[in-house]
Amino acid sequence: MPLEWITYQDAVRLYYLGQVVYSCGSLLYRVRGGYNAKSGLRSVIELNSIIATEGSVQAVMKGRNGYVPPLDNKALFRRDDFLCLYCGEHYSSSRLSRDHVTPISQRGQDVWNNVVTACKRCNNYKAGRTPEQAGMELLAIPFIPTHAEYIYLKGRRILADQMEFLRAHFPRTSPLRDRKVKVYTVEGPGRH
Secondary structure, three states, rough: OOOOOOOOOHHHHHHOOEEEEEEEEEEEEEEEEEEEEOOOOOOEEEEEEEEOOOOOOOHHHHHOOOOOOOOOOOHHHHHOOOOOOOOOOOOOOHHHHHHHHHHOOOOOOOOHEEEEEEEEEHHHHHOOOOOHHHHHOOOOOOOOOOOOHHHHHHOOEEEEHHHHHHOOOOOOOOOOOOOEEEEEOOOOOOOO
C-alpha cells in the first residue's frame, strides 16, 4: 500500500537499515558510498522509484476504512483539479480558496466532504450562504480521498510507474482514476 513520498536520502537510510523488503519501478539513482578497507570495493545503493518496507501499525491504520487524511488547500485544489466548482473555470492556486459548502456560520465543518475549491470571486459572492441560498450550482460533490488518492494529491513530479502503482490502489469509483495527469519518465539511471 502506498504510504508517503520520501526523499532519496530517506530511501538510502531505509536500504542501509535493511528495512526495504523489495523495490519496483524504474531505477532513479545510483548512490555511491565509501570503499571497504578489506575488499577495496565501493558501496553502491541503487534506488528505484517505488520501494516497499516492512509494515507498521501506522500503515495498517492508513489502509483501513474510516481513515481520513489531513485537509490542506494544496491537496484540496488538486482534488478539484484547480477548478472553481461554481463557475467552472481553471485558476492558479493563488486565485483559489477553500469554500465551505455548508458555511461554518451555519454549523458546517472544515472537513473534506464539506469543502470545495472556489475562485475568490465566487467564494466572496457566496459568502456565508449555502449554494442553494446563493443561487449557485455546485458542479461536483466533494469527497474524502482515500490514503492512496491523498498520496497522489500530495505528489509533485509523479513518474509514470509511480502513477500506475497509485492508480491500482484507487477505488474503482474514484473521480481521480481517469484524470489526465502530467507524468514524468526517467531518461536513464540517475536522471529524470
